[in-house]
């Protein structure tokens with residue numbers, strides 16, 4: 001806490017002529033603002049959406065009284081913050097829940113930077129971030145983590161702690177369910193940790209509710225550490241608004257009780273953009289597309305999808321509806337953008353970062369296990385598979401890697417429309433058009449009875465590895481990509497019931513350049 005006097009106009013200027021700080025939030029640049037209040041930084045710092053010359057920097061201030069706050073930011077080339085390359089001051093206020101988002105430009109590609117914020121003598125923790133490589137640059141290696149599904153009250157975010165301690169990550173992906181909208185009623189009968197209560201106690205519906213929920217999450221030390229250690233690229237799934245959401249409604253939304261869906265959706269989106277380090281230019285509340293792509297030199301291009309609010313149809317009610325060709329997980333425009341973009345990408349590896357499991361998963365043949373996942377939107381999935389494999393009339397797309405979350409379990413899949421057709425598909429050998437790595441949840445359990453994981457693998461030969469389906473295994477995965485191969489390593493904290501840094505290493509799976517099949521890497525001696 002601190003007391004602060006006058007902030008002069010000079011504080012708004014940047015240090016070097018080539019570098020400028022741009023307030024990306026639509027907020028005001030501080031020119032000369034009188035501020036004499038108390039401020040705390042309780043919610044950590046974050047960075048995101050790295051580009052070769054810029055990255056979003058984020059924090060949130062908690063003022064002692066409701067008044068506009070000028071927040072000074074600085075970004076440096078060194079951890080000691082002695083070589084500051086840009087700084088500035090922006091004003092935040094209640095209209096954006098006292099969150100701060102700035103985008104320093106003119107940074108160098110593919111290098112680390114350190115940043116922090118201050119108001120008077122009150123100073124935030126420091127964060128480390130990393131810009132993306134220049135688009136055509138020769139890049140030897142890219143490493144990134146994938147995470148999803150963190151229900152605060154179900155456990156400690158040890159998986160995020162593990163992500164924070166991972167050395168050399170270029171970026172961390174949040175593939176959805178960063179928060180959960182559920183209230184105490186929705187979670188009755190489950191094992192909640194009393195010390196992990198997440199206000200509001202009712203389900204989040206209003207803007208205030210979503211802001212309150214995000215604020216609780218951002219007090220978590222492991223989540224703060226993971227944000228402070230690496231830049232993130234974030235995309236939402238359903239629970240950032242409401243369970244099983246789509247463009248015009250949600251499973252967990254009753255207009256008679258909760259009011260108009262569009263109001264709730266708009267509120268969830270607004271709070272998400274306030275509280276996460278996502279570029280404002282992707283904000284659908286302002287008419288923009290949330291789906292986007294980021295290039296990491298000549299090695300990797302990431303395609304980040306929005307399969308929730310860009311033309312998604314409601315989930316199917318039965319197996320017939322699941323194959324309806326008009327049923328959409330994303331708009332035709334996004335589908336075209338994805339396929340054209342992957343086809344024309346100059347990067348060696350095309351990584352699709354998205355929400356629900358893409359590979360087929362059925363309880364019985366023809367019966368989707370989760371109608372809310374891609375198995376409820378089969379026609380559009382098949383169009384993607386045809387494009388990847390080049391059977392749609394266009395050229396095949398090589399080195400396709402899909403990363404997904406949502407299902408609270410590890411699945412490593414070869415992508416093929418019907419894996420029971422042994423004429424066209426032989427597991428581990430031929431017939432697949434790419435691979436998929438699904439990460440386990442940070443904390444959220446999935447009640448799949450013991451033995452069903454093995455049953456799934458039997459029914460679906462394209463599932464080459466799965467874990468955690470019966471024991472609620474939680475964790476994250478790290479993908480390591482170079483010119484020769486893409487390797488996924490899984491990590492499982494020993495428990496979510498206590499704060500702990502202990503984690504178990506799971507299997508490592510490899511996709512070799514030019515191939516479409518998964519290899520399970522040998523276990524090291526002594527591994528379980």
Ligand SMILES: [Fe+2]
Pocket residue numbers: 148149150177239406407408444
């Ligand atoms: Fe989830």
